[in-house]
Amino acid sequence: MRALLVEKSEDGAPQASVQYIDESRLPEGEVTVAVEYSTLNYKDGLCIGPGGGLVRNYPHVPGIDFAGTVETSDDSRFRPGDKVVLTGWRVGEAHWGGYAQKARVKADWLVPLPDGLDTRQAMAVGTAGLTAMLAVMALEDHGLTPEQAPVLVTGASGGVGSVAIALLARLGHEVAAVTGRPENADYLKDLGATEIVARDELAEPSRKPLEGERWSGCVDAVAGAILGRALKQMKYGTSVAAVGLAGGAAIEGALITPFLLRGVNLLGIDSVLQPYDNRRRAWDRIARDLPLEKLETMVETARLEDLPELGARILKGQVKGRVIVDVN
């Protein structure tokens, strides 16, 4: 089978290349899946390249998500021919992942492909899109309704941001999109953004305890100063779903004031260990609520050979929307 294998070179630096490897090298697991599509996420950029403390052992096959067809299964929940999706569980980091024609994983990690999506569409959504859905669900569970406006989405041109905008717009929300790439404004408006906010406007940490109330909800993919500013601009009693750290791991300039004086909630979103029932609920909501024609506009298709370059680009914030990897 063909796979993107990352090996340690003589100087200790990870080197990724496409190789033919024997299926017997696949790790242990109850289910073997013939992978059809994988994708590119920020974490994949780390696992293809520097490792980022995520990869446990080399040689390694990255790919934190995939969709395909069950080939063999020792678990009664899955049978040969079943279509399945995998995201999370540290697959592609601690366990070999989806950048190969086959993957072997635990049955507990797999979700049946939701009705209404094929394997390519499921990977157009991928981990980034599933996480965007989990963020929107968390905001809804904490009272967000379309009557309150607008919802702020940061890291807008990225995978999480693009899917969050399309989902929120389809659900009837006004969406303000924060981007550092003004040239993507038309793309973001086509997805459903009603307002474009320049990243520079929020890039400097504020010393103020609070700023004017602007946002009724927020899906934040970047953290850093932008999350610190967004928290101080939230309307009374609203929530921020913290998803990512594309702009830094700290919340710069953050104070306790938005929580105490405005009852703002900061909701942590984790897709990796998300319980099975909520994962199913999120995939069903995606099949129902994500406009598939919008999904197509945010997708680019790549091959295994393209991944070393694409991995470096996503780490520099240069990838737009979602990248699907056709592993065959």
Ligand code: NDP
């Ligand atoms: P992408 O690289 O596709 O998107 C990130 C976007 O953030 C970029 O497109 C860019 O958007 C913006 N950005 C990049 N660098 C900076 C910066 N220095 N400061 C401010 N904004 C920046 O990544 P994903 O959408 O796939 O993932 C986003 C984040 O979410 C990552 O940190 C990822 O690790 C995390 N994540 C977390 C998950 C979870 O389970 N919690 C699951 C999936 C992802 P623009 O050019 O429009 O400004």
